[in-house]
Amino acid sequence: MKTILIPTDFSETATHAARYGLYLAHHLKADLQLIHAFKVPAEARAAAQSAWPLDDYEQVKHDSETELDKLRHQLELVNIATTSARDYISRISCTAEMGDVTTMTRNLVDHFRSPLVVMGMSGAGQLHRLLLGSNSRELIDKATFPVMLIPNRPSTYQLRKIAFATDLSSSDIELIHSLVSLARPFSAEILIAHVTDAKYDPAAHQHLVDRFLSEVTSKANYNKIYYRHIKSIDVDHGLDWLSEHGLIDMLAMVHRPHPVFEQLLKGSHTQRLAKHIDIPLLVFPPDAHDVCF
Template identity: 20%
Template sequence: MKRILVPTDFSKHAEYALKVAAQIAKKNDGEIFLVHMLELPTSGNDALSTAHEIPELMLFKNAAVNKLDAIMDADYLDGVKISKIIQFEMAFDGIVKNGKAHNADLIVMGSHGANGFQEMFIGSNTEKVVRNSEIPVLVIKRDEETFSASKFVFASDFSDEAKKPFEKAFDFAKSFGAHLHLVNINTPNNFKSTKVAQQTINDFLAGTDTSNITTHIYNDVNVEKGILHFAKSVDADLIGMSTHGRKGLSHFFNGSISEDLVNHAKRPVITFKI
């Protein structure tokens, strides 16, 4: 994890994410790209077309520069190579584009979650980045004074399409010296006997070094609750899973377990795109 992108809206949750990113950067001799997006007003045909708007935009930009400079003076960033980026763009679009442009290995974002109608109809920028990013996204919900991934729970259905994100999770676990808890959540709607579920996991892991891996089969009413309850049972430091990146009607009707976890989990969550 050498190149870490950290979006900020100057909130306390964004600072939580930056603190974690600083710890990861120090551990891996990495660098941080600190990004702030200035979202343009959507009224009119062209937000930059009228001259009277330009001084106001520059005022916002200068204020953002000053805030970023103040953040970069924080003690927890001492010794970390850090670059600041300010752009006029919709937040989640700019975050995804900058992740690709700077060849980031990881995006670290803060989130307070979203609930009720906000979650259903609007969602959070973090949720949108999780849905669209090809780069792993680590979501931080609270102040992690000492970030640890020692107990890393990774939930999977152990299908063929889950192998690529699992490999990324496996590499992430190795970089942190983490013990990987692989879990299959058994639900009433998709029930497998223990024998069948364990064989599926064994076949999935064939040829993998399992010296620092424990496998589990956990029964619950649905996958999201199963992951949260299992993570609590092993006192996990981090929850990981893959995301399909569903969009449009498919996302509305089917939802996305990884995005639900981003909204509802208190523990850090990392997602890997299938």
């Protein structure tokens, strides 16, 4: 059985992410694994000559497990209220471990062979943050699995149209095929979005598009795939416009080591985007293949 991982820091945003993960799990017939990574308190780290007392460790672990149980109970109530006898009832489990979010998540993805990690776009204020902080940037940089980032308050719990941002690279074709396995249970449309500036050759561009779409059609057996060309001053602003005005419920893209993606995830635009984006962002690793949701 498939298991979706939900890292949480018990913030409001993380709770929204968990509820969205449950929504996905119902349709994908998957279970949920709530995970929390707790850390050694700063005062204990400062006392390098002494080990962290076992009693303190047990107390922090107990507190973490208590909070996870509360979140699990909330989700189980939603589980009961939103499913019928014919629906798949997702099983919800919890894991709390000492360490960092990235290492814990990667280990559990391997353990459960999870197809997806779902987490919040922002964390708990002065506590460690999941996105726009070092933890989620590190996770995305090192992930060999898809990571879905959920805004503080998703505008909808419907998945009718997914936009996939592409530069028409041949490696994207297999990812679109993988995206079909996410879209199909929802009967969602997949919008292939290619952003260019005004300085492009229409004839050469159309040739690339035709070849790309021909390969997509032969690879992905799904009749709800469409294409849209978006002209903008740059890719950054084009994706911003698409997330706001494209009438989409999710934006998917590939984390490639190029300046545009680095700016989107790490630069100042991310801070601006996070203030108004209200749709999930699905991030594929650059070497992803044979992903099946």
